[in-house]
Amino acid sequence: MSFHFVLPDSRPLLAGPTDGDGRTPGDPIRQLRRDYDRMSRVGMGALAILALVPFGLVATIGVPLMGGRLTPFDIAMAVIGAIALIVGVWILIRLHRSGRRILVALSRLLREPYRSGALPRTAAGWVNARTVNFEPPVLTRIITSSLLGLTGLIGLGIIAYPGFSQAPSLYTTLVLWGAACFLTAAGQMGGVMHLVSGVAEQDPLWVRIRDSLRRS
Template identity: 40%
Template sequence: MGYAWTTPDSAPYVAGPTPSRLGEADRAVAVLRADAGRWSRWVLGVGAFGAAVVGVFVAVGVVGAIVDLGRAGPLDIGVVLAALALALAGLTVLVRLARSGRRLTRVAAAWLRAPYAAGPRSPDAAGWVRARTVNLEPRVLVRLATGTLALLVGVAGVALTARDLVQGMSALTGAAAAVGALGLASGAGQLAGVLRIVAALGEADPLWVRLRGRR
């Protein structure tokens, strides 16, 4: 049995809120956020990112070395193929996680906003607190940490690539560029999911609503 990218509990809510279902908003948000924030998703994502980084770095690096040397042996080809398989597996998992996570967080954000946009609820002090403490939730905090680390990997890869473009390219220039792009994409994806939820919680924050001139 394959991994469940979304759980059956989320199915009734993924279509988004409707005026007749606003009473289910709290339940929908809890279910969707629990689904998107599953620890298994985070562990799988960290493992897939590591596999993709190692696979991409080795594959592109060895190909660069082969180009520099002008020859390739059976072992070189075997290493490249194995690394490509590892990278492809990691990237496939990352894409599936990103697509399902984006869908879950977008719908959760819509359910969070719906009761305030439609009028049944108004921003209050509890909303002010939730908007400022959500990042301290363990499932959110770890994603902020790993998302930031992924961005740092991306920045390091871009910096190494830029250095090589100035000082002279090497067999690892392409590998650094590929890892940099992967790190930036992975980090941005994780942080974007957190920001969607934080932004939606702002609808319940009276201070933030006044600053935006919404009410």
């Protein structure tokens, strides 16, 4: 089964209403949530950031910077590593861009009925805006982005750790992988916040606080 960054059924929904009377057929919110919630997206991201990117960094930067004479095997691994690194970064960028498109459309659809007055904001909206964080697909992303963020900070923190500059191969590899982890965590957590922001439109308390802050 092939992987799609955006499911075919979701593509028409990213541009807004598609049929003649201005309504999107089916249940667009459920379809976009199904697209975003796919664990295959998490798995593809894990493959990229935990396997392809670190292997590519070690093979293309870590080994050559060790200072020894490169053997034909090292050169071959560097070529393979460069391909793995490019593919890994490409996957992460595509996941980020496709996830952003899905969540922008989803957030718009979640907000629309409450902003237009078609649905009232109730106390249940306050509950929904908070319990969405505990839904398994969302909670998984919160946990993984937190772990990646911590890993990224540790990797970037190597810059200030004395002694590692004497091992340039390890130093450079860890710092670059730390930066990749931190950026991936920021993108993943940003997606969660985008979703929660859309759901929060049904929360009357949050809307009052937000509007009062905007007026001040």
